């Protein structure tokens with residue numbers, strides 16, 4: 001599991017450790033790890049031009065200390081101090097003692113073989129200030145390495161309020177920060193390197209499943225399993241106008257681990273033609289027979305209202321997507337909050353904006369995409385449901401604020417109907433008894449892998465290609481390390 005902690009949690013853990021260790025120990029550890037990553041990014045350290053952009057906090061101190069280490073190995077290290085009177089004294093002294101020097105020439109940025117962004121880290125708030133902002137757009141020759149966090153990215157949320165420094169690599173200390181994993185901030189971070197500094201941290205509020213974590217969440221039939229014990233998922237989707245969404249949601253559901261898929265709606269004929277294994281009725285969730293979870297909404301059109309109402313009236317977990325979310329936004333949070341069985345909502349940014357309006361929050365789709373963690377958490381708390389917010393980073397948030405982010409996807413997944421496949425897949429995992437957080441995050445992980453696999457080296461894919469890739473994505477995850 002990749003863990004991400006807030007600045008406040010890191011500071012608390014740091015304070016506890018600093019009280020026990022000689023002064024400068026933690027920064028020394030951070031700087032050593034940072035210098036090692038930089039050395040690995042340079043063809044050779046000796047003679048390379050290294051520029052430090054140093055702000056006035058400890059983030060600048062880390063960068064100066066790392067540059068001093070590189071200078072001792074023969075690098076030509078320079079520091080551009082953004083606030084010279086308040087530069088980190090010990091870091092600057094170390095750099096000068098190692099033969100480095102200061103410069104006020106902004107062209108040093110463009111000349112450098114490697115730039116260390118030590119403008120601001122955990123202490124950063126709001127957009128970059130005027131002295132630092134121009135570096136966000138200057139041409140660069142070598143890689144930019146962000147110290148702890150790319151400057152201009154909010155470490156706790158990934159929100160980017162103005163200019164920010166795009167890094168090729170980020171070296172973070174002690175733990176990941178949510179802002180490194182969640183877009184738009186994640187796009188500024190480049191390759192992530194974690195340097196352990198011995199912090200004793202609380203449980204992480206934000207996590208990202210890694211391969212082994214996702215594999216551990218996938219249900220595997222036991223020797224005694226049968227189709228009913230594996231779980232039956234109900235899909236109420238599609239309409240005379242949008243029969244395709246039903247076909248796609250059922251396709252996802254067939255590959256989510258449930259033993260059977262029960263379909264209800266007006267696209268039964270299309271569903272059976274495409275998926276003869278599906279059990280179909282036209283009677284709606286209330287009379288469709290027993291299931292362990294319902295998926296309602298994809299392509300549901302006018303039928304979505306009844307399907308949502310009937311599904312919520314059952315005692316089993318419900319996943320609401322697409323038209324069922326529009327309906328829910330109209331009904332408001334009273335429809336889900338306090339329901340005894342869990343609810344999983346799977347909005348894209350536009351649907352999330354509508355649901356937020358139902359909570360009295362005014363945010364359009366773009367604002368939702370800019371504040372993904374906030375939006376997912378606000379919806380989860382307001383609707384008393386787990387919320388899987390789709391997009392370039394998918395965020396799955398529980399009502400208590402715990403969140404998982406998924407980064408396995410690819411932009412090629414932004415294709416009509418791919419969300420219908422995801423809804424079926426996540427609902428099927430719900431039917432196998434996974435919690436909404438586990439079902440949602442495992443589904444997003446698999447869906448992303450299947451999309452990548454289908455896109456190959458890069459080419460358009462269809463939603464059915466994504467569904468077809470799910471078997472391979474499972475098999476790949478479950479294969480022993482190294483088999484893929």
Ligand SMILES: NC(=O)C1=CN([C@@H]2O[C@H](COP(=O)(O)OP(=O)(O)OC[C@H]3O[C@@H](n4cnc5c(N)ncnc54)[C@H](OP(=O)(O)O)[C@@H]3O)[C@@H](O)[C@H]2O)[C@@H](O)CC1
Nearest residue numbers: 014027056057058059120121122123124125127128129148
């Ligand atoms: N905690 C840990 O465990 C460890 C922490 N470590 C390191 O410490 C870092 C945190 O250091 P920190 O607390 O000194 O804050 P930091 O990020 O340097 O920022 C403060 C400075 O930035 C300025 N500033 C603020 N916003 C700005 C903006 N938008 N644009 C421009 N400037 C802005 C602000 O100015 P002021 O508001 O004071 O005028 C102040 O001068 C952390 O990221 C990690 O690298 C490691 O060494 C080891 C373990």
Ligand SMILES: Nc1ncnc2c1ncn2[C@@H]1O[C@H](COP(=O)(O)OP(=O)(O)O)[C@@H](O)[C@H]1O
Nearest residue numbers: 390391392409410411413414416417418419420
């Ligand atoms: N840029 C992107 N990177 C990764 N995944 C993406 C990107 N754009 C879209 N996706 C994924 O593609 C799916 C699109 O779903 P959705 O918007 O509901 O489409 P539809 O309603 O057509 O099925 C979601 O799983 C979303 O996370």
Ligand SMILES: [K+]
Nearest residue numbers: 117120147149
């Ligand atoms: K930084």
